[in-house]
Amino acid sequence: MKLLIFTFSPVQGFIEKSRKLRDFFNSSYILSYLTEKLVEEMEKDSRFEVIYPQKPKNQFQKLIANYPNRIVAKIKGEVGENLCEDLKKKFSEIWKDIYTSVADKYLNLDDNVKETFEIHNKYYFQCFCHIQEQVNEQKWLEVLKLTSNNTGQKDDYGFTYDLAERMLGAKKTFRPYYGRYQNEQVDGCILCGERPALNLKLEKLKENIGEKNWKYHLDDSERLCGVCLTKRFFHLYLKEEKEKEKEKIRELLHFNSTRHFAWAPLLDYLENEKYENKEYSRELKEVLKEILKTDESLKLKNIDEIDPQEVERVSSEKCREKGKESLCNELKELTKAIKNPYFAILMADGDEMGKWLGIGQEKRGKELTEDFHKTFSLALTGFAQKVAELEDGIWIKFVYLGGDDVLAVMHPSKALQLAELLNNNFRCTLNEKLTDIKGEPTISAGVVIAHEKENLTFVLENLRRAEKRAKKEGRDRLCVSVIPHNGSPVELVLRWGEVYKLKRLINHFKSGKLSSRVPYSLGKEVEMLTEMEYADNLKEIAFSLIKRVLRRQSNLKDSELEELENDVKSTLCSAGDLKIGIQTLLNMFYIARFLAGLEV
Structure with missing residues (x-):
């Protein structure tokens, strides 16, 4: 038996260099898609038995990034010397298919620009792979130059996996540098700031994409590098690849903006059809069409084009007219729904996951075996499936949901509720699947509440810091960070058992x-x-x-x-x-x- 571990990077940098929520989601989904496709290729080869990640028994109903950037597989039979190189090559082919399709089908780049575009993308991801021969306790001690084993581990799988992780970690410390840009002054990419922006012929691209959809894809002021352009147009590539899943792709093509979540009460207001009161339905309908730019069915065409000040102005005018009391009450409810345009974003991560699969037994209370590793992977997949059911389209949307990692965007009123549900589901699912374990599975989370016009990069930096602070202050905690518009962040760290204190205070303030x-x-x-x-x-x-x-x-x-x-x-x-x-x-x-x- 041989054990293979494959991973690639960068991950956090790739995700965090996002200007819009659509970039954020596309980045996460690209990473998941690359792993998913590579796992599919490995499953076609009878020599591989994938241990992590485990595929869900029932496919996710929503379009959610749910594959991590790591694969662990058992290899059976004879293995060629270049197996790792073959996997790296296959990974590069999957990635190349994405960015070349974007360049050829949607961007129509000139040859000189296309060359730079390919340089940006070709060497962006770096793959790391290690194949470890099965080792026993004695061999493990020899390799690590240890005199005794005080871990209690006896099963060969645990020694083999531990050594494979150590060897892969050593390989990741060496990162080659590829490519060199010409010595000329060029504008930097406004999204990542890491590579020069490409000189695109915008009029030609508008004609190719269509004037109607152009603004959704790329603002006239945006200058992006090859990697960021690939992220921005990835959904078009995916649309062709998964034509049979039209409903899911429609979600990706119209991924919600920050305003969507900030104004979730407004969307819910329209969804529930409160305007159908017969006493004034026709008049209210006309007003809503005027101020919300809705169609005949009162469905919003584009929430980002609504002007909040115009909504309040028209509402105030109508409320000054005599005999409009019922209409005025409805319009007051509407303006209340968009009065505070804040959204929330959540990041959660399981605590000390490395120790659950480490050579030590302080978490498991027993040896690391192949069966335990598979069960652990299935438990994480089960957790993700349970949590995916919490998404509702208006109030909550998951960006990433793979293993013990969760990224979600939502209306602020749902943030604490979702965080507590994540914590409860994580504990219950792992305790249910992992029998006779010594430790208690815990998760830490960070939540940031920010204005819908706040710079997304700044929001993501604070989100990462909030999650790290929850970990730093003892794990098994929630860190809530509020960023007032044009103000400094205010943070609060609570144990999960203390979140009720914050919720109780919220209720007291809300009730007056x-x-x-x-x-x-x-x-x-x-x-x-x-x-x-x-x-x-x-x-x-x-x-x-x-x-x-x-x-x-x-x-x-x-x-x-x-x-x-x-x-x-x-x-x-x-x-x-x-x-x-x-x-x-x-x-x-x-x-x-x-x-x-x-x-x-």
Whole structure:
């Protein structure tokens, strides 16, 4: 038995260099597509038995990127010396088919521009592959120059997999450099900033793509390199490849913008056909057609073309007219749906996944075997399938859902609910599939709430930081980051068992039982304490000051006030440092008030 591990990079850089959500989704889907196609090629060869990733028993109903950039396979029979090189070549062929199709069928590049385009793409991805001969305990000790094995591992599969991972890691430290650009001054790609932009003949491209669809694909001001152009036009390539899956492809061709998720309440408003009230349906219908640019069925043509100020202006004019009370109430509900244009984006990742498949047994409580590895892979696939069912088209959309990694975009009102569902599903699915395990499967997540016009690269940087902070502060946590429009991010890290505190505060602000001035008042009240040297009684003083503010600026019931005070006290006490505890509380109140304003 021989074990093969194949991976490729870059991944995070490829995804994060995105200007629009469509770029973000296309990037994730390209990575998944490359792995999927390579796995399909390997499954045609009887020598391979793919261990990871495991294909789902039932295909995903939605178009979701669900393959990781790593393949683990067992090799049976004789293996040629160039098997890894053959896989790398096959990977390159799959990638080449994508970017050459984009260049030839959709961009119609001139020969000199096409040459640069191909240079950008040809050497972008780097593949790493290692084939490990089966080793036993003794051989493993010899290779690693160890004198004893204190891991408890005896099965040869565990030693072989551990050694294969180590060897692959060593290979990944060597990364060759390919290509060199001519010594001339050129504009850089505005999306990635890593390669020069291509000099495209825009009029020719508009004619080829069609004037109607041109703006969706490429703004006139955008100057992109070969790799970013491939990402932007990938959906056209995929449309031809998967013509039989027209419904799924339609989702990809019209992947939602940030405004779609920020204005999900408006879309839901139209979907539920609230305009059918017979008393004023005709008049409301005409107004909606005017301000939302809808068709006869009141379906939005393009949500990005709606002007929020125009919506409010027309609504105000109608409300000033006499005898329009019913219409005015409906229009107020409509303008409320687009008043706070914020969207949320979530990133989740399983904790210490390497230890679950490592040579040590602190997570599994037993040896690493081939059967366990397969079961673990199936459990991750099952988790992804369960989570995929949470997507609804208007409020929540998954960008990536492979193994223990999740990326999703949604309306802010759904963010905490989705995060908790992910956590519960991850624990339940893995505990159900992995019997007799020692450790508890946990997941950490980051959520960022940002304005729909916020720079997506900046949002993604904060999302990555939020997830890392959840990991850094002990794992098994959620980090929520709010980026106010033209403001600095405010972060809050909570254990999963503490998320209820934030949700409870949101409900109090939403119901009006807590004054919107509470976060400001708390900051002024305890400001002096953060500048004092720590003393044992300072936490009690801080708690007393906070209680005074809550009692003055709330109309909570006694039982609700007692619950809230207990939440405050436990947060202060669980923080080792008073300053950290106070800042955590201030951030919690600020974020709760902010999210309450986005609730629907």
